[in-house]
Amino acid sequence: MSVKSETSSSQGFKILITAEEAYPEFERLCLAARVEITMCFRVFDPWTRLRSPDAREIGVTWVDLIEHLLRQGIRIRIDISDFDPVALPDAHRDTWAAVRALHAAGELSGRPDLLMAHAIMHPARLGWLPRLLLWPRAWLEQNQTAERLNTLPLAQRDHYLREAPRLRTRLKAKAARLVARVWPVPHLSPATHHQKLAVIDGKTLYIGGLDLNERRYDGPDHDRAADDTWHDVQIVTQGPEAKAALYHLQTFKAVTHGARPPELTGLIRTISRKHRWSFFRMSPKTVLREIADTHAKSTANAKRLIYLETQYFRDASLARQLARRARDNPELGLILILPAAPEEVAFDSNPSSVAKYGEYLQAKSVRLITEAFGDRVFIGSPAQPRKVGSGGRASLYGSPIIYVHSKVSIFDDDIAVVSSANLNGRSFKWDTEAGICLTDPDRIHELWARCAGQWLGSGAGDDCLDPRNAVAAWRLRAQANAKVEPEERTGFILPYASRPARRYGHTLPGVPEEMV
Template sequence: MRDIKRTSTQVFITGSEAFPALERAFLEARVEIHASFRIFDLRTRLRSPEGLAVGSTWFDLIVHVLRRGVALHIRITDFDPIARSALHRGTWRSIRMLHAAAELAGPAARLEAIAAMHPARTGLLIRLAFWPVVQRRMDRICRWLNRQDPATRAAAMRDMPGLARRLWQKADGTFHTRRFRVPRLYPATHHQKLAVFDRRKLYIGGLDLDERRYDTPQHDRPAAQTWHDVQVMMEGPVVAEAQNHLETFMAVTEARMDPSPQRRLLRTLSRRKRLKIWNYVPVTVAHELQQGHEALADRAQRLIYLETQFFRSLSLARRLARTARANPKLTLILILPAAPEDVAFENHFGLDVRYGEYLQARALRILRKGFGPRMFVGGAAQPRRAGRETDLDRDRLQDAPIIYIHAKVSIFDDTAAIVSSANLNGRSLRWDTEAGVYLNVPRDVEELRRRAMAHWLPMNAGAAFFDPDTAAQAWARLAMQNLNRPPEERQGFILPYDLRISEKFGQSVPVPEEMV
């Protein structure tokens, strides 16, 4: 059923388009804002003329909004304080800054700011199995803390409340691990990024708020500062569904209620199991994003176009491959980052990232068997030669600085699309809290497809690059031409994805696929 007359959709490519739109939506709100983000850093600079009229950072904007009497209800994801200590610290810094903004706004300010930890927990046996790894990580955190001056150390501990009971402080002010306390582990997170304004307008997609996530369509910056993402702003019936989700997702994940039916808002929701000593994985109670991808793939006739940070779901790969074998006219374009962020820019090589690369290489091989030459898998790089910005090698692709791809966009012919916070991996499709929208209004799908595809192509790209019957072949041909040219002579951003590197780097690990 289509809501053509009642729905409107705006598409934003990269933070340079999305951030100003988010600023304006906050400033235009009259009554209330409900939001949930993985990262929401109030130190982020303002970009829109309207935002800069009230201050220079999001802290200033929040003070202004609260002073106007707008009620702000925001959930910011909290993280495992040991496995993700920097993110845990960032969340609590944001919560502290939100409360400081409310104090500056005055006694009438209406703020509800929650650091939202997913309630899933690991059982005792799993905690014991990981105890040596956790202890080593805790020791590293203590060494980092103890290298700081006393004021910095105190500020860091103020923003890491999850570590307080796991450390003890000596008389000289240094911190040390409590050796015989087995810490809890948190296998899932709230990964969604959405906001509803006055129950009238919805902002949703893959983009959080901080300086790291700001980029321009030209991506003309060091590789580690690039960040390609897609966000949409919508009005129509889906807004009420998003409002209901924001008001209830914590109760659902805490097993206090079941998820309500939705039509246009697609979710992943899981909850904690009744705690047992061997328990590890959360229980999935809604996997609408996975179901939506499967159903729309089954209906696709000519072209499936995907942009995703990860493609690691073996079940989705098998589903797409079966669909391709059943329909010899179906083609696929898949755009991926050349390497995971922590591999490309931080040189991580632990088992978690190696397992992720193993799963992705295996998923791509499954797709290749199903689609054969009807599939193009591409990475993206800037049309310039990589200098010696870093000593790393996976922050470049074919001698050019990579463009880091974080978008979560799936388009099926000209008839349907999904824009969400979910990667195409087991974690996003089964464990983490995710939210996205199902688009089925033809003008919205066509606008999204045109803009998403044109972003990677040269300005003079012809109709063959957009025609569902010829696009995959045209993109593959352009990528090979770029591969054989010097970086500064390449057209657009597209290059072939180098599967051999992922296969060489990857390593199988006997843990659930949903871990990564």
């Protein structure tokens, strides 16, 4: 990561920071399509408002944009991740509501034949033994969902169930009230399709950590309530990465069902499938772990500085690899940017035991790297430069937190990864993930400079970008911000507080680390 005074986007390559930059660009890319758009998202809400001026001339939401594109003869193929209706009933319902809205747009366009929109659930299922062991808990959760639906007016309840087909089969009416079915034992799905990417005309790739809905819309100023902030990074690029991504989108479902994964150049993936025999198993079978392997190899080759920006840092294997490299190379530094607390802990009044398990794993991973790197590591979290009352885990040093959801890893000038994958076992082994590797030093430096500039703000000198001084310079900036009033801070960066996660987290014996 050499120091340069200027950076500029090369032809066909853009770095998009937050949805304020990414959503309008995505709209422009779709409007520029001539033949087809192929995409897969974990979350894609067609009622999300349009942001670019050109798209706003067409309509108000993505429903209008999809209808317009179909009218223009553009073929659209979109897969949206479906979710286990027992564990995530609202997410399951949202996916099917989105698919229905997309098909409505197809009918309105007069060209429904050009639209392929599907809700896709990962085929892996828990084996019979863990399903039986979890049966009482699953039945309880289904009953809680039934009770919540029973509080709704009948018409609203029926509408909800029409948009949640897999949940509908798990409930039955009894004396005008919904109750959970005791039998059969529900199938439970441990993995999801977590990737977020689109390919336009087979030539342009839009990829990273950002899904599409109003919750994820935020700008680089992050001047909103903590639970409305959302920091993400998306990349637009052309060339072999786009061709590889298109082939991946055409084949990944078959791979999850047992087909041989194709070899691709320019795209790195995580793909798993169901086991042939899974009586005892809680996990799917990992087929490709290219994202994890890329991190492992890049860590082993790192010389001066590693920069990681992630929603979760929970993979103990990666933490041990980083610690081993720190001991082998006394010149290596590490900067790790995390949200002050996970979304489900910061903003949920009653976090689950699984969320607490995730905090336990992150505290463990943080301890491994801090012990190995010593003063050669800086762990930071962003917060807004304004005061807040007692905000619990949603505040940091008296300020509302900024929620970090991005997935960026930079290893010297050699390689950078932007993907949908968090640094946890789920993203490295279970869920379907996709990302790209940047190897051009100019593009790597541009990404590094954009990330640093976002968190450090104005006045960040060359020492903040120089790999020889960056760790100390970032730490000094964060410590200085922590000592002054929020309004007097420079940039957003503050020291990460590890004690809350250590105190809050606890282990769950028998539960795979990849579950969180």
